[in-house]
Amino acid sequence: MAGAPILEVLSPGILTTVQDLGRGGYARWGVAPSGAVDALAARAANLLVGNPEGSAVLETTLLGLRLRLLRDTRLAVCGADLQANLDGQALPLWRSVSVRSGRILTFAGPRWGLRAYIAVAGGIDVPAVLGSRSTNLASGFGGFQGRPLRRGDVLAAGEPPPTEIEREFDSAAAGYDGPPWRLRILWGPQDEFLAEEGRERFLTTAFTVSPDSDRTGIRLEGTAVPVQPGTPDSIISEGILSGAIQLPADGRPIIVLAETASGGYRKPATVIAADLHRLGQIMPGDEVRFAAVTLEEAVALLRRREEAFRAAFRPPLCG
Amino acid sequence: MNEAADGLRFRFMGERSVLVELGDRIAPETHRRVHRLMRLLEQENWPGIRELSPGYRSLLVVFDPLELDPAELTRRIQKRASRPAAGEIPPARRIVIPVFYGGEHGPDLPEVAHRLGMTQEAVIQRHTSLVYRVYMIGFTPGFPYLGELPEELSLPRRSTPRTRVPKGSVAIAQRQTGIYPVESPGGWHLIGWTPVELFHPGRRPACLLETGDEVRFAAVEAVED
Numbered sequence: 188m189a190g191a192p193i194l195e196v197l198s199p200g201i202l203t204t205v206q207d208l209g210r211g212g213y214a215r216w217g218v219a220p221s222g223a224v225d226a227l228a229a230r231a232a233n234l235l236v237g238n239p240e241g242s243a244v245l246e247t248t249l250l251g252l253r254l255r256l257l258r259d260t261r262l263a264v265c266g267a268d269l270q271a272n273l274d275g276q277a278l279p280l281w282r283s284v285s286v287r288s289g290r291i292l293t294f295a296g297p298r299w300g301l302r303a304y305i306a307v308a309g310g311i312d313v314p315a316v317l318g319s320r321s322t323n324l325a326s327g328f329g330g331f332q333g334r335p336l337r338r339g340d341v342l343a344a345g346e347p348p349p350t351e352i353e354r355e356f357d358s359a360a361a362g363y364d365g366p367p368w369r370l371r372i373l374w375g376p377q378d379e380f381l382a383e384e385g386r387e388r389f390l391t392t393a394f395t396v397s398p399d400s401d402r403t404g405i406r407l408e409g410t411a412v413p414v415q416p417g418t419p420d421s422i423i424s425e426g427i428l429s430g431a432i433q434l435p436a437d438g439r440p441i442i443v444l445a446e447t448a449s450g451g452y453r454k455p456a457t458v459i460a461a462d463l464h465r466l467g468q469i470m471p472g473d474e475v476r477f478a479a480v481t482l483e484e485a486v487a488l489l490r491r492r493e494e495a496f497r498a499a500f501r502p503p504l505c506g
Numbered sequence: 507m508n509e510a511a512d513g514l515r516f517r518f519m520g521e522r523s524v525l526v527e528l529g530d531r532i533a534p535e536t537h538r539r540v541h542r543l544m545r546l547l548e549q550e551n552w553p554g555i556r557e558l559s560p561g562y563r564s565l566l567v568v569f570d571p572l573e574l575d576p577a578e579l580t581r582r583i584q585k586r587a588s589r590p591a592a593g594e595i596p597p598a599r600r601i602v603i604p605v606f607y608g609g610e611h612g613p614d615l616p617e618v619a620h621r622l623g624m625t626q627e628a629v630i631q632r633h634t635s636l637v638y639r640v641y642m643i644g645f646t647p648g649f650p651y652l653g654e655l656p657e658e659l660s661l662p663r664r665s666t667p668r669t670r671v672p673k674g675s676v677a678i679a680q681r682q683t684g685i686y687p688v689e690s691p692g693g694w695h696l697i698g699w700t701p702v703e704l705f706h707p708g709r710r711p712a713c714l715l716e717t718g719d720e721v722r723f724a725a726v727e728a729v730e731d
Contacts, residue, residue, distance in 0.1 A: 211556055211557055211568075212556070212557055213647075213712075214557055214559035214566070214568075215557075215558065215559050215560060215643060215716070215717065216643050216647055216648060216705070216712065216713040217643045217644040217645060217646060217647045217648060217649055217713075218647045219647075316707045316708070317707055317712060323647075323707075325646065325690075326646060326647050326688055326707075327688075328707040329707070373518060373520055373521060375517055375518050375519065376517035376518060376519045376525050377517065423531075423532060423561070423562045423563055424561060424562065424642060424644060424651070425525060425561035425562070425563075425564045425566060426523075426525070426559035426560075426561055426564075426566030426644075427519070427566075428519060428520065428522070428523050428566075428568060430520050431519055431520070448559070448644055449559075449561065449642065449644035449645070454519065457518075457519050457520035458520065459520060459521060460520060460521060460522050460571070482518060482521055482576055482577075485520070485521040485571075486521050486571045486572070486575075486576065489521065489571060489572060490572055493572065
């Protein structure tokens, strides 16, 4: 049963898509995971309105989105501060808000960050394709008709959760501390081709984010990272995950995001899981530096991040 | 790279995935071992495993490091790989793909034949004479990397890739052949076209081919002069 209409798109802004936590399990068919680039903000937004954390949300980029509410609901906006505004009043982020039918929600542009996530009670109701409601932009399936939202689109929501609890989330616990961004990495899977000089350059360079960055990857500009003489430009194609950092022949790293399932560039390093959500908020022009940690540290940091995330809701989440 | 007869090499990609390398070259035997390891891990179905993604010479294992300790996982994989399968590893499926070669369906066939010093008919004959293995599916959903193309049909990729390759195009580049499942950019040489739907997200299964399958092409129309 299709849910009831809840949002009308008056203007889609630069890029607004339906996303959940991604389409896992189909990389073997070349299907990229897609999903919210800042998964932590998407999870928080859902939990704030009482949804399961993997419900579908809207991911909007930079500015320009205008939505009309078609019925009373509760919603939460998390992630970037894009000056969310409800009928002329600033909308507080990182908390659930009850909103009346007819109200207009707008996003004027970034004070901080790049992507904001809008959850409505019941979740955005689009058909699941290959187990996910995320939009696969390159192949045109999933999400809302396999494409970014357009003016005039009407979105439905699922059955709202029975309990209505006003909640807020202490976003400091989410650990966004940029720009300038300091991303923690693990060396590998292919770091042996970096000479000592290459490793040092990688860790000491203040890279600048190229405007040519999108949901596929964050391209970095800066002093080229040198490789061992005789290193071939590419490797035999293999599976890849978001956070992997490719180093093409020009020496400029590309941080892979959610729209890639395989690749043939060498990957000297990978952003740790505890920092992946921050990749969703990195803007063109921002400064990025890398710091290396160990495998054990990366797992411990992820565990701590998850504990802090669960503990950041007021009132606390049940269960 | 030093590698024992059944040696595995583990390369972590972050703390939530590990590439298990079973060789360092593109070879049928290496790929069979990748495929066998994937089947073994599917049979084991360990909690915490999120994804198994096979490549030419490696298996990407994605897992939740809070549920499955990374070091413990590599120990288990090493141990499991050295024991025989619990059940039969199913034999490779064989799939025949009908192809319209040349003409409007394969606009690069005349140039390909010219550069290879062969007739168009000879290129078609050679391309259809072999059984190819699906080494990997990637680039776009459902795109099969098929190998190995014989040396005499090997050409480098086009110097200028096309921005739009039609869905269903059958193409060659270097020692590989493939099929474009959706319209996409592409740098391979287009020698034919197939009406077979390789990938449709609403179909079950969505993807016609699996890695490890064997594929043969069959010409369904002679080249147009």
